[in-house]
Amino acid sequence: MDSALQQWQVVWQSALQALPTLLSYTPVTLGYALAAMLLGLPLGFLVALLRLTPVGLLRTLSGLYVSFIRGTPLLVQIFVIYYGLPSLGLTLNPLTGGVLALTLNAGAYLSETLRAAIQSVPRGQREAALSLGLNRSQTLWLIVMPQAARVALPSLGNTLISLVKDTSLISVITVVELMRSAQLVVARTFEPFGPYLMAALIYWAVCSVLEVVQRLMERRLARGTVAV
Template sequence: MTAEQLQLILQSAWGALPTLLAAAPITIGYALAAMLLGLPLALLVALARLSGVAPLRAVSSVYVSFMRGTPLLVQIFMLYYGLPAFGISVSPLVGGVLALTLNAAAYLSETIRAAILSVPRGQREAALSLGLTPRQTLRLIVLPQAARVALPSLGNTLIGLVKDTSLVSVITVVELLRSAQLVIARTFEPFGPYLAAALIYWLISSLLELVQRRLEGRLARRG
């Protein structure tokens, strides 16, 4: 690579930064929306897999297996291009968030289920013997401890979601990757914009990792 080529790449990356930085909040918004919507669903799926009701266990197990066993890109296509066949049309924004949410919920449910199982059984039995109902035991005793155990994995899932949002560009959502592609279509120089996009993804992931470590440290200091 010559000095002129390197200079062209750096100029292209620098010129793409304003457009890419404007799209970064959209990428973060997609990841946060999928995380916030996926957590309640993940909790329900995890509880269904732990329940004594066989049909609930079966349905939730199939859901987790399917969502984890198929590519996210295929799921995006199924929801965005497949649902209209049933008379249901969704916008790119809704289709992207829905696909990310359903996919994330499957992974999050396994994290939550493992965290719940990590709470010693004796604590649940002690809570029940003190007069707490099963629901109170779950809400006051089990879930707070499970949340602490699950926090590192939840943080990793959020970081993964930030990167997975790049896939919604295939349904014309103008997020970070799609913005880089639009810049390339104007400048015909691909490496610089892609490099700038990669650096922004890296920066977002690093900041989220820093927040995750601080939360873990705070929880550790509290006991």
């Protein structure tokens, strides 16, 4: 009993000792996730439009991209980009390779979210906008996208939360973020449970805060919709 208590005290102490280091890299993790989200959104929007285009070749190519990304693990994609591209003459540093992999992965999932949101807007509204003299670009940005944004918001929030957790995978190519910092602490202290448990709690806390922000934004948009 006493030995078990002592072991838990060691774990707790190692977790508390690791906490300052882990907290210092939490904003870094958030930065990588936000960067991948901000870069993935325009990519996803472009792919969504290509998936809706009447041009068969573009629709097929964009569909293959989405299918490949969704059908392969993110870890494999990271390895292909970081370890595979140098054999083709393109060498990326770990940070660039990691963020690129996260961006390409997010872009594929975001494209499906945006495509579904765009298609959820009734076709009659597009036709009405065109009949009033708006061109296709104006119809897209002024009529379709404001309504599609409300539909897409929950999935966009979920994607950002997933990206926060997925940043842990780029630690395998030595990018120092929350997970990698925990690994470095473990390598120094030889006590794995405390630092890894603390890292898990920080991920949980960050994602919980993002979930609350997402719900607040959804409620605000819902009130705005009712008011209109």
